Amino acid sequence: MSQLMNIQIKGGRVIDPAQSLDKVSDLYISQGKIIALGDAPEGFEADQTIDASGKVVSPGLIDLCGHLREPGYTHKGNIASETEAAVAGGITSVVTPPTTKPIVDNPAVVELIKDRAERANLAKVLPMGALTKGLQGEQLAPLHALASSGCVAFTNGRHANASSLALTRCLEYAATHDLLVIFQPQDESLTNKGCMHDDTTCTRLGLNGIPESAETIEVSRNLLLVEQTGVRAHFGQLSAERSVRMVMDARERGLPVTADVAIQHFLLTDENVNGFDSNFHLIPPLRSQLDRAGLRQALLAEGIQAICSDHQPHDRAAKEAPFASTEPGIIGFETLLPLSLLLVNQGLMEISQIIDKLATQPAKILGLESGSLEVGRAADICIFDPEEKWSLTAETTRSEGSNTPFMNFELKGRVSHTLIDGQLVYQL
C-alpha cells in the first residue's frame, strides 16, 4: 500500500553524480519511482512530505560486499538483522558473497536468500554466486542457472583456484554468458595462516604475516587470464597499493576491469594492530602507511571505482580470543557513509565524489538500473545530514555484531531517511 504513496522530498541538496547534478531541489516520488525533480508534476498531491532542508538527497548506496550470514551462520547475523543495519546506513542494495552454509552454488540457495530478503522487506539483497561448486576451485558451478535465479556476479571468494586451467575455463564460461566475475585475490600458500600485514608491527607482535605478494600474485594471474578470456571482471576489497596499480594499468590497456576497496583500508594501517585488538583483525589485512596513501591517491585518480563496507558481523566469542585465534572482519553497514565522509572532512574529495563511489559506480559495475535519481528510476534514496555528529554503540547498532573499532567513535554524517522503491524503510 505504502508503495503507492506519493512522496515529496523537500528542500534537500540533491546530489546525483550520474546526472552531474548537485543542487537544492524538491524530488517527487510516485508508484515507487522518481517522477520529477524541481517543480511538482501537474496534479501531484503528496501523501507524505519529507523535509530534507540542510540535508543531502542521494541515490541509495550500493554496497559491493556485505556478509549477511544467512543461511548457515545465523549466530552471527541474519538477513533481517543485517539488512536493517544496511538501511540504517543508507544502503539500499547489498551484494553478498556466496560463502554461506550451504554455499551459493545452486539456485535453491539463491531462492532461499531472496525469500528471506523479501520477507525482511528492507535492503535489496543481490547474491554473488559461487564460480565453482562448493568453492572448491575444480568443477564449474551452474553459472547460467544461478544468474537466471538472480545472482549478479560470480566469485570464488578468497579461495583462489589452485588450478589455473580450471580458472581459465570458469572465466571462459562466464564470458560466454557475459557474466561479471569478482575476484577477492588471495594466494593461499603465501597467506599461510597469517593474520596481519607482514611488516614491522607484525615482527614486533610475533604474529604470522601476510605478505603483499599474497594479493599481488593473484591479481597478476587473474589479470592475465581476464585478458586472455575477455571476461568482465571486478576486483573486490584490494588492500595493497601495488594491486590497485596493476588493475589501473590493465584498465589503461583497455581491459574491462574495475576495483573496490573497503572503507577501513583508507583509514587504518597495520600499526593499529599494536595491542592485539581483534577489531583490527581483517582479511585482507590492514597494510602499511604507504599502502594507505597509495589507495587514497588511486581513489582520487579513478583507479578505484567503488568503496564498500565488507560488513562481517561476528558473535562475541569469535572476537574474544588471542588475536590470531579470532575471526577476521568488522561490521560496517552503519558506518560506511560517515567513514567515507571522513575522506571529505579530511579534504581528500567532495561529497559528490563519495556518492559516486558508493552508489553511481557500484551500479555501473553491476549493470544495475539503480544508483541514480534520474526521472523514471526506482526511488532508492538515501537522505543524510552531512554535519550531524553521532556515535554507533553496541546498544544502538542494528547488526547482530558489534565488532568494529569504530564503536563509540565520533562520526560525522548521519542517515535520516532511506527509501527503497519509494517506500520509507528507515527513518531516524
Place this chain on the structure above:
Amino acid sequence: MFEQTDPNQIQLNSEGQLKHYLTTEGLSRELLTEILDTADSFVDMSAQQVKKVPLLRGKTVVNLFFEASTRTLSTFELAAKRLSADVLNLNISTSSTSKGETLKDTLMTLEAMHSDMFVVRHSDSGAAHFIAQHVTPDVAVINAGDGRHAHPTQAMLDMLTIRRHKGDFAPLVVAIVGDILHSRVARSQIHALRTLGAAEVRVIAPQTLLPKHIEALGVRVFTDMNEGLKDVDVVMMLRLQKERMTSALLPSESEFFKLYGLSEEKLALAKPDAVVMHPGPINRGVEIESVVADGPRSLILDQVTNGIAVRMAVMSMSMSGQTTEKQARLGNGE
C-alpha cells in the same frame, strides 16, 4: 586516527610499578634494573639453608600452561613455592579448548576459585595480553611465553646471567643466533638488551629465519655468522625446531650446523672472554657443539639457576603492584 596508547602500559599500575609481567617491551631501564636487583637478592638467598620467603604467603598461583613445557613449568612452580604461595598446575591441552570452551570461559572458571596470579603459556601471540585485559582486578598475569611474541622471564634471566658475569651492559656487543623468526625469546631479549643499554645487538640467521624489518627493533642483521661473531662479548644461541626442515626454511640440520651452529672454531671469532648462552633444551650438534655447550665459557646451567630467581622477582613485584593498586582503589572509596 585512533589515539595510540602504548599497549604495554597495561603492565603497570598507577604508580608505575609492575602489576602484570607480559613483555620486556616498553618497560623502563629503572624497572628492568629493579627486576635484576630483586632477582639478585633471591639468587643469594637460594644458596642459603632456608630457601623460602613469605612474600606470597596465602596467595594462590595458577600455572596455566596451554603449551606443554616441563622445564619452564617446574621453575615457575619452584619460584612460587619459594615465595610461600599455594600452587596449582594446569596443563590445558589445546584439545580441551577445542571442545568449545573458549579461553575466556577457562579464565572465568579459574577466577571463581579465587586465584591471585596466573602464569600463562600459550601458543598464540598476545594470549597473555588478552588474559590481562580480561581478568578481574587484583589478579596478576605473568607471561611464561606467548606464541612468537614474548618470553619475558627467559629474557630477564638471560640479562641477569649477563650482568652477573659482565657487570655493565654499556660496552657489550651481543649476538643472538638462529631461528629469530619463530623466537619469542629473541624478541624479548632484543627489547631488554636495548633498554638496558647494550652497545650493539646483532641477530645472525639466514633470511628464511629472519622476520621482516627486524632491524626496526634496533638490531644489526648478519646472515654470515663468521662476520656476525666478530668481537662479540655474548653469544646467545636459540633452539631450532625440527619442523623448520620440512617447511622449506632450511635444507638440513647439518647444513644449518655448518653455517649457523656454534663450534669452537666459530666461537674463536668472538672476544676471548665471550660467554655462551642457550635457553635450552639444547639440540647438540644442530645449533651448538657439545664441547662448547659444556665448555668453560658456557653459562647454560647458570641460566637455569637464575631463572628461578628472576621468576621469584617478577612474581613478587607484580603481586605487590596489584596490592598497591587495590589499596589505592579502596582508599578512593570504590
